[in-house]
Amino acid sequence: MRPYEVMVIFDASQEDDAIRSRVQHYTEQLNAAGAKSVKADSWGKRRLAYPLRHRNEGYYVVIEANAEPSAIADLSRALELADEVLRHKVIRLPDRAAGRSRPAAPVDHTTEVSTETKGA
Numbered sequence: 001m002r003p004y005e006v007m008v009i010f011d012a013s014q015e016d017d018a019i020r021s022r023v024q025h026y027t028e029q030l031n032a033a034g035a036k037s038v039k040a041d042s043w044g045k046r047r048l049a050y051p052l053r054h055r056n057e058g059y060y061v062v063i064e065a066n067a068e069p070s071a072i073a074d075l076s077r078a079l080e081l082a083d084e085v086l087r088h089k090v091i092r093l094p095d096r097a098a099g100r101s102r103p104a105a106p107v108d109h110t111t112e113v114s115t116e117t118k119g120a
Contacts, residue, residue, distance in 0.1 A: 001036060001066045003093040008079060009086045012045045012057035022084060023061050026075060030063070033071035039064045052086045 008026075010019050020042075027038045043060035052058065065072075072090055079088040 001068060003066050003095070004064070004072050005091045005093055006063040006065075006072070006075065006079075006088060007091075008061045008063065008088045009048075009052070009058035010061065011053075011055060011084050011086055012059045013055070014059065014084055016059075018084075019059050019061070022082070023063070026078065027063060027065075029078065030065050030067055030071055030075060033067065033074060035065040035067035035071050037064070037066050055086060058086050 008023075010022070023040050023042070027040050030038050041062045041064070043062065045057050045059050048056055048058050076088070076090050079085050
């Protein structure tokens with residue numbers, strides 16, 4: 001399992017309930033594929049920096065999940081085909097940012113350091 005973050009920009013002309021149901025559908029799709037700790041954070045309507053598909057506003061949602069790469073690929077494909085999605089971006093988070101860290105290297109106590117110095 002790897003940590004991922006998916007930013008999705010929905011068409012802001014959609015109803016809020018319709019957007020919530022689509023987000024719930026995508027999170028259920030990830031859960032069905034075996035993803036863990038799936039969280040969706042809605043940022044709401046925001047003005048776009050430049051028009052996308054002749055739209056000036058978008059509804060932003062961030063989905064965070066720990067999933068297998070194949071589950072994320074399936075989600076990305078579904079988002080590409082969805083008409084209500086203006087743009088999406090999938091990012092694999094580094095282990096440190098996801099709250100995970102590599103185990104510390106084992107310390108080798110078998111070698112001793114000599115403190116004696118040879119005469120001058």
